[in-house]
Amino acid sequence: MKKKVLIKWIIGCVMLCIMLLVLWKRTHINYDEYSEKTSDMQHDEVEEIRFPDYINEKVSDGLVFDAEVVIGENFDPDNFYVSTARIMKPDEEKWKQFFGVDNTWDYNVYETESRIGDKIEFQTYTDKQENTLYLTSEEALWAKQDMVFIYNVLDTNEYSPQNNGKLFSEKMDLSFESRQDNLRSVLDKMQQIGIDAAELEVHQEYDLNVDKLKEQEEKKIEAGDIEQSEKKESWSTSDEAYYYYLDETTQGLPVFSKRSVNDYSGDERSQIIVCAGNDGIRYLYMKWFFLFDIGDDKVKFAPIDNIKECIKRKYGKTLDENCITVKKMVLGVYPFATDKEKNAVVPVWICFLERKTKGSEYVEKLYVPINAITGEEFYDMEG
8 A cells, every 4th residue: 555655656646747847838938949949940931020019908807908018229129149148257456446446445254145046246346425335346336425415315116205316307407418428328337337338228317406405304304204403504506417227238237136026116226336426436336237249030929919929818818897908118137147158148028017906006017028029928027
């Protein structure tokens, strides 16, 4: 009797393993064969791939597409090539020299995590004015001490009730310099410290006008979000600045470098954040900026209908009292780590959904990554 039970148990385990293997193969790319497969696609007669600007479709009472389809202006789906990527290490000496760090600054070393979870060194340099430079092998940050007042006032978090990003998004020229001249100057300075600005695009920009800064500070003090002791002593036009979120791109598509799809709300996807005023760069943060090696083999993208079908399979049976609306679909690339140095570059659609329950004002944000080649949900990005 025990022998029969054991045999049944072994058979059950084998069947479970087979099922898991089939599921894994459906949802993952074999990256060793990735280049070979896409090379073979070049020789097939494939219909020209085109993506719409908007999708408006009612699938059921529980699922609706009312979605903007966002692709890069310089993206050509018929001429997109297989590539690999590696994280660019910040040039320590260039950063230190550019921001005036010398042996009079306090120096400390801590430990942090790399993009793949390894322990790496985290260096900090701080001067007597509390200006700070942070450096790791994957990211760098420069912040002047008086940036604390900007942090207190500017709130671009889409979930925050104090979000005031729109107030500073009028794209107006500030008193000290035009937006275009300032951005050009910022990109030139980044080139000096080793950041290739050629593939950068402005994801969002804010013009920090002094009158608005002062007004927002007062409102936050009244609301109790800022202590009276944290109030800036006085504001002047010399405090004005432009604040940019910059996306890295490759072959016309934005790079999704964050590990989880849940990190792509609002401005969070950008690899570079910079604040610049009449005194130069006041704040510069770079995290997971990649260098790309583009090959000769073309990639074949799945039609947009395949991407829609993936969402329909996942949410098509949603009850109407929990209606889901697909609001936006953004095409980019995700560097998937295949080892400590190398990343396979996977084209991915990030789909932004909203779920609302009847009778409730609460709207739940959902993010679904879909492999743009296979048309299957990209589980590697859902951590």
